[in-house]
Amino acid sequence: MRTDDLIRALAADTMPERPVAGAMLWVLVPALGGALLLLWLILGFRSDLLQAVSNPVALTRWVLAGALAVVSMRLALALARPEGGAQARLWPLAGVALLALGLLGWAYVTTPPGGRQMAMVGKTMWTCLLTIPLLSVLPVGGMLWALRRGATTVPARAGAVVGLAGSAAAAAVYALHCTEDSPLFYVTWYGVAILGVTLVSAAIGARVLRW
Amino acid sequence: MAEQTDDWGQLLAAANAGDARAYARFLGIVAPVLRGIVRARGAGLGEAACEDVLQEVLLAIHLKRHTWDADAPVRPWLFAIARYKVVDAFRARGRRIDLPIEDFVEVLAAEPERDPTEVADMAKMIGMLDGRSGTIVRKIGLEGATMAETGQALRMSEGAVRVALHRALKTLAVLRERHVE
Numbered sequence: 001m002r003t004d005d006l007i008r009a010l011a012a013d014t015m016p017e018r019p020v021a022g023a024m025l026w027v028l029v030p031a032l033g034g035a036l037l038l039l040w041l042i043l044g045f046r047s048d049l050l051q052a053v054s055n056p057v058a059l060t061r062w063v064l065a066g067a068l069a070v071v072s073m074r075l076a077l078a079l080a081r082p083e084g085g086a087q088a089r090l091w092p093l094a095g096v097a098l099l100a101l102g103l104l105g106w107a108y109v110t111t112p113p114g115g116r117q118m119a120m121v122g123k124t125m126w127t128c129l130l131t132i133p134l135l136s137v138l139p140v141g142g143m144l145w146a147l148r149r150g151a152t153t154v155p156a157r158a159g160a161v162v163g164l165a166g167s168a169a170a171a172a173v174y175a176l177h178c179t180e181d182s183p184l185f186y187v188t189w190y191g192v193a194i195l196g197v198t199l200v201s202a203a204i205g206a207r208v209l210r211w
Numbered sequence: 212m213a214e215q216t217d218d219w220g221q222l223l224a225a226a227n228a229g230d231a232r233a234y235a236r237f238l239g240i241v242a243p244v245l246r247g248i249v250r251a252r253g254a255g256l257g258e259a260a261c262e263d264v265l266q267e268v269l270l271a272i273h274l275k276r277h278t279w280d281a282d283a284p285v286r287p288w289l290f291a292i293a294r295y296k297v298v299d300a301f302r303a304r305g306r307r308i309d310l311p312i313e314d315f316v317e318v319l320a321a322e323p324e325r326d327p328t329e330v331a332d333m334a335k336m337i338g339m340l341d342g343r344s345g346t347i348v349r350k351i352g353l354e355g356a357t358m359a360e361t362g363q364a365l366r367m368s369e370g371a372v373r374v375a376l377h378r379a380l381k382t383l384a385v386l387r388e389r390h391v392e
Binding site: 001003004005006007008009010011012013014015016017018019020080081082083085086087149150151153211 | 226227229230231232234235238239242246262265266269270271273274275276277278279280283287288290291292294295333334337348351352353355358373374376377380384388
């Protein structure tokens with residue numbers, strides 16, 4: 001087939017494709033709903049949720065997780081464009097990470113030395129480390145699917161960013177159950193869970209986001 | 212130069228809004244430029260293989276055209292796709308190449324080259340489509356039939372031809388990916 005013939009066939013196909021951002025939104029709403037439902041079914045919400053929301057230190061984890069989710073999602077949309085690989089900037093992510101580490105440092109200093117280890121290890125480390133990845137499956141899987149409509153030229157990086165976005169959202173959902181309000185606990189273990197999901201998602205992205 | 216850029220953007224914007232003629236012009240203008248890039252990079256491969264790679268790039272541009280943001284310049288978008296696909300295509304043909312983005316700017320100034328050859332890869336892929344899809348792509352591409360004519364010949368509605376062509380082109384990209392690797 002000559003190239004001019006191919007061009008004729010391509011030009012005849014004027015069916016529009018749904019843009020990535022629309023697909024992302026379309027998949028994210030049910031995915032987050034599913035994660036909420038899953039949490040409610042297997043663990044339930046914490047009984048003192050209303051008090052927790054009015055406690056600034058406890059509230060901060062929703063703020064941090066939410067900020068991480070929003071920043072990563074915007075980055076994922078930027079990376080979905082072919083030129084995004086060269087143009088998208090990663091520093092807003094570093095900003096959120098610095099805030100989290102700052103909070104960790106502040107909590108370390110203000111927690112009495114005797115109580116630090118207890119606050120950090122907590123009672124629910126394993127629940128946290130297992131539940132956040134579990135709740136990430138729907139949002140991360142959904143966003144990877146949506147991103148396949150895009151044209152990322154950096155599949156592994158795009159996969160990582162999607163993993164960050166989805167697991168940060170999952171962490172915010174998990175926080176509705178978790179009663180460990182010390183940043184020593186939640187920055188550490190939510191952080192570990194989020195990083196784990198991010199690594200796995202990067203590996204998956206490197207395979208499924210190629211085109 | 213600036214005027215030309217606007218032109219590409221206007222054509223692609225019209226194309227994405229459903230204007231098939233603007234789209235044909237857009238592809239007709241960028242194809243020679245991309246051909247120059249592919250040839251400059253893959254000189255050792257021979258003209259036919261380069262033309263195969265070019266067709267792969269054009270198909271990718273087609274299937275990803277909705278990722279262009281009409282407020283962004285066209286060239287960085289276009290060249291990012293071309294670069295990704297060219298590197299990929301050469302890798303699949305056993306050649307590693309390094310393609311700095313600056314090269315695109317250089318080659319742009321070069322003389323556009325004409326479509327030389329009938330090439331085999333795409334025809335082979337079209338042969339792997341199911342009978343009706345293959346016929347639709349051939350009728351519209353090789354014979355220059357319109358949607359309506361194709362529909363009449365195959366006893367399908369025009370809308371059904373439209374959908375079938377769209378699906379067929381997507382399948383072609385998947386087939387190429389599998390076949391070349």
